[in-house]
Amino acid sequence: MATAPIAEGLFSWPEAPHLIGGSCAGCGTTTFPSQPACPRCTRTSMREVALATRGTLWSWTIQGFEPKAPYTGDGPFAPYGVGYVELAALADGAAAVLVESRLTVAEPGQLHIGDEVELVIVPFRCDADGNELVTFAFRPA
Amino acid sequence: MGAREGVAIVGIGIHPFGRHPGLTGRYQGAYAIRAALADAGIGWPDVQCAFGGSAAAGNPDTLVGDLGLTGLPFVNVYNGCATGGSVLTMAERAVRSGDHDLVLAVGFDKHPRGAFNASSAMSGLGDWYGETGLMLTTQFFAMKIQRYLHDYGLSRDILAKVAAKAFRNGALNPSAWRRRPLTEAEIAASPVLSHPLTQYMFCNPAEGGVALVLCRADQASRYTDRPVYLRAVSFRTRRFGSFEVFSPWLSPERVPGPTAEAAAEAFEKAGIGPDEVDLAQLQDTESGAEIMHMAETGFCRDGDQEALIRDGMTEIGGSLPVNTDGGCLANGEPVGASGLRQVYESVLQLRGQAGSRQVPGEPRVAFTHVYGAPGLSACTVLSR
Numbered sequence: 001m002a003t004a005p006i007a008e009g010l011f012s013w014p015e016a017p018h019l020i021g022g023s024c025a026g027c028g029t030t031t032f033p034s035q036p037a038c039p040r041c042t043r044t045s046m047r048e049v050a051l052a053t054r055g056t057l058w059s060w061t062i063q064g065f066e067p068k069a070p071y072t073g074d075g076p077f078a079p080y081g082v083g084y085v086e087l088a089a090l091a092d093g094a095a096a097v098l099v100e101s102r103l104t105v106a107e108p109g110q111l112h113i114g115d116e117v118e119l120v121i122v123p124f125r126c127d128a129d130g131n132e133l134v135t136f137a138f139r140p141a
Numbered sequence: 142m143g144a145r146e147g148v149a150i151v152g153i154g155i156h157p158f159g160r161h162p163g164l165t166g167r168y169q170g171a172y173a174i175r176a177a178l179a180d181a182g183i184g185w186p187d188v189q190c191a192f193g194g195s196a197a198a199g200n201p202d203t204l205v206g207d208l209g210l211t212g213l214p215f216v217n218v219y220n221g222c223a224t225g226g227s228v229l230t231m232a233e234r235a236v237r238s239g240d241h242d243l244v245l246a247v248g249f250d251k252h253p254r255g256a257f258n259a260s261s262a263m264s265g266l267g268d269w270y271g272e273t274g275l276m277l278t279t280q281f282f283a284m285k286i287q288r289y290l291h292d293y294g295l296s297r298d299i300l301a302k303v304a305a306k307a308f309r310n311g312a313l314n315p316s317a318w319r320r321r322p323l324t325e326a327e328i329a330a331s332p333v334l335s336h337p338l339t340q341y342m343f344c345n346p347a348e349g350g351v352a353l354v355l356c357r358a359d360q361a362s363r364y365t366d367r368p369v370y371l372r373a374v375s376f377r378t379r380r381f382g383s384f385e386v387f388s389p390w391l392s393p394e395r396v397p398g399p400t401a402e403a404a405a406e407a408f409e410k411a412g413i414g415p416d417e418v419d420l421a422q423l424q425d426t427e428s429g430a431e432i433m434h435m436a437e438t439g440f441c442r443d444g445d446q447e448a449l450i451r452d453g454m455t456e457i458g459g460s461l462p463v464n465t466d467g468g469c470l471a472n473g474e475p476v477g478a479s480g481l482r483q484v485y486e487s488v489l490q491l492r493g494q495a496g497s498r499q500v501p502g503e504p505r506v507a508f509t510h511v512y513g514a515p516g517l518s519a520c521t522v523l524s525r
Contacts, residue, residue, distance in 0.1 A: 007269035061283035
């Protein structure tokens with residue numbers, strides 16, 4: 001059984017895991033994932049950047065019911081946290097960005113706007129061949 | 142521009158909202174059209190042009206097979222939950238441009254139970270986004286109100302208060318789906334679907350149909366003695382920096398969203414200000430949305446909602462009744478129809494035909510607002 005990312009191009013893994021964003025060479029806008037054009041200034045000169053691995057929780061909720069397709073989570077459903085995490089600007093000029101992510105915490109009492117969190121790669125589900133697919137999440141730092 | 146130089150609504154029809162086993166969405170659309178034609182005292186062959194919206198219940202233009210093959214242009218329109226608003230936008234333009242004197246707008250839908258299961262690919266997003274359980278409108282609304290309550294120091298209690306008002310109003314509306322009033326305690330104690338929002342604070346995908354007959358305002362008296370003038374319709378999409386549904390990432394820059402832009406443009410075009418509005422229908426996908434949209438549409442400042450709601454401003458007898466027909470919470474959400482339902486309700490109220498939920502004082506000006514994925518909005522200003 002192998003382990004594989006849920007999608008290519010989202011995060012670098014397993015060495016020094018980080019999310020892969022896009023940064024506009026013109027205005028510095030950071031997107032996640034990377035995309036071909038900048039939605040702020042419309043230029044088409046985006047480059048890939050390694051996003052910060054720690055940030056602060058900007059808002060959050062807890063997914064309390066099992067989503068329908070296209071959700072592919074397997075096993076018994078357990079509520080999971082979802083939030084926007086603010087990742088700071090990078091030294092190379094890429095602007096700060098809020099990234100939407102699963103959270104490892106799903107208890108309302110343990111989640112607060114402004115909490116420090118850090119990136120973690122977590123198991124998500126098994127594919128038809130028994131491979132474990134992993135995705136990204138943030139946990140309390 | 143004076144009301145009589147523009148566009149009037151002279152016929153309205155509705156198929157009750159809810160769940161209707163055995164009835165197709167198309168049937169409900171045709172039912173609403175026949176009701177609107179009867180209300181205007183015209184026949185289907187009189188309609189010169191039509192626009193229709195439906196997300197999940199079939200192509201609206203195929204209704205000509207049921208209504209009559211008259212050869213008219215019939216254009217299908219789709220813009221997520223704001224579809225009704227974009228249908229009306231197109232219909233209004235068709236009259237205002239002078240292309241047609243008498244135009245029909247129709248929206249209908251029929252959705253399966255449970256939250257909408259959106260497609261990543263249809264929105265230009267990677268499959269991983271939906272697969273990993275991030276592509277739910279419910280999460281967006283929960284995170285938006287979570288941040289809003291935090292930023293403006295508002296109490297979670299008002300979420301249940303808004304929902305209770307919706308069900309109270311729905312109980313007075315024969316076309317509504319949910320007609321049993323619920324207490325704030327019942328609403329707050331229902332299962333938490335997406336913290337801080339509970340089951341009864343969310344609308345549900347549902348069924349229904351609405352049709353409107355529009356004509357040149359200077360010809361309105363041919364069809365009705367109580368025309369309602371469509372003073373303005375505005376439709377906008379998001380700009381960089383607005384916080385919108387289905388966003389895997391956001392800029393930390395924050396700018397007003399499409400709701401604020403569409404509302405401001407509609408008021409400017411109409412030459413009517415928010416302080417002149419007598420009742421408003423605001424998109425209440427969940428109760429927090431109604432609260433935030435009150436400020437985004439210009440009816441109050443951010444953070445003032447709690448005091449205003451506690452003072453009864455948004456109740457039917459208040460200074461600005463909001464969602465007098467029970468809104469999406471009590472009517473459910475047939476995507477193609479909701480934006481037109483808001484206008485149907487506004488016309489009833491301005492005509493003085495809203496029965497036991499009639500806003501007192503003979504209201505003169507109404508406002509409607511829909512919001513849809515992935516960040517677009519349509520607003521209207523209507524007057525007698």
